Amino acid sequence: MTLKSTYTAGELLAILSARQLVDGQVVFAGVGIPLLAATLAQRLDCPGLTILFEGGVIGAFVEPGKLPPSTNDQRCTVRANMVLGSAEVLLLLQRGYVDVGFMGGAQIDQYGNLNSSFIGDPAKPKTRLPGTGGGNDISSLTNMIVAMKHEKRRFVENVDFITSPGWLNGGHTRADGGLPAGGMYRVVTDLAVFGFDETTRRLKTLALNPGVTREQVQDNTGFRLDFDDDVRVTEPPTAQELSVLRGLDPDRLYIG
């Protein structure tokens, strides 16, 4: 058995996402992989991580095996420092208390704009997706990490609809559009870890996941990819990371 087959894509995504977080940060986490990855980071190297949920929770400490089905459930409040109104917790983003926003994504483009609203023309959509929730607020108001599956149909040159703004059309367009704070910082997928060019604000490959080639990443991306001058190879998940993660999600709700 190769090393790659010893963990699932969902597990890899959660572990690599967790590694992006830094102890002491205040992180606003969406449901699914972000919630799980933030909780994992808290149990590994970031005991001082403060997790916020949009249901109105500061300092969440989700219990293993009791993952909440949304960020608005009572399970999100266990051992938290504070519960507050959902408008109040979102206003913390606007005031600037949050270091990192952490979300999943359905469709992303070269400038890190996210679409979770429509596939096709919004006036006559092929598919109506659930919508922004807090996604637009989080990505408008803080630095963002996005965790998502890497597929060609999800990595498109321009999204059909900008639900959650990344760098809009690149360059200064985000600030010019009325969003002077925050911006897309990292995108973590089952193939690679990406950042954004300081000037053009285009997606840039920073590190390849273990066993993944540049060609593989490019072939699964719907636009021309940039690569950092010094593309690294990410260390595979450790036994400890995998064991803590599996303990958090024993029913494999989010890790698949």
Next chain:
Amino acid sequence: MSEVQSYTKLRKDLMQRDRSLREKVVSLEEAASFVRDSDSVSIGGSTVSRTPMGLIWALIRAERTKLSCSRCIVSSDGDLLFGSGASEHIITSWFSQGILWGVSKVMRHYVETGKARYDEWSHLAMGMRFRAGAMGVPFMPIRSMLGSDVVKLRPEPKQIVCPFTNEKLLLVPALNPDVALIHVQRCDAYGNAQIDGLQFMDVDLAMAANKVILTTERIISNDQIRRAPDRTKIPFFAVDAVVELPFGCAPHECYGAYEPMMRHMEYYVDLVNKDPVEGMREYLDRFVYGPKSWTEFLDLIGIEEVLAAGRAGQSIYDT
């Protein structure tokens, strides 16, 4: 109704309400009669939490139509409102059954065929619309939604240049619904309501609305309210009707009382996502129109599942 109401009308409507300290306990069916066809209705809670499902169930049974509904995040409550014909218009930030189940086929069916409208706002924008309504001002400024396509699809908000700082800001209009439906853990017969745990946007909803209907797990005495006034989150004079309805959020959760009834939710999602029209008809016939009372509905979910959800819900206090 998305237009901002005139301040004079808001004040006049409020003056006409009976704000005296009086008992307001009614049956679930009587409470439904407080809502008229075409009313704008704001729904408390969020996603599968503290949803006033009993009231929504009663409005569907009373055959209300053309309700314009707003809620911070919509789950299967929105499916039922569209699928029953009670509403053709929902204003929210997110609409599906829950992330575990993908995209709601019911929402997709109604929106993609143009049978119903889903107006999308950001979560913060929803909050600030209710907040403006609660404050008696016509709008609130926010710093999100700007630059995105979410704002381009909405004719209501206005982008301005701040007169103090010259920055771009978005003004989102006040939402003052005709009626707010809110479920709480406990309140007295006058409507003084305690909310445990996550409050979501419910206090703003109550203060913004022109009428408030509460369902409650338990009615307690006014003496109990007065012993701990710091726990009262909604004052009696904002409330128009009180219904005692244990497990009134089923199959959704109520903080500290019960977690979501996941087996029933999974059964529901499976049924309606397989066929959003026939599956919904089957669900409504069996679980909404079929039972004689809310208790009979709970009985259909099953005593075992209801009690298990109760045990899990109360376990939040076992530390």
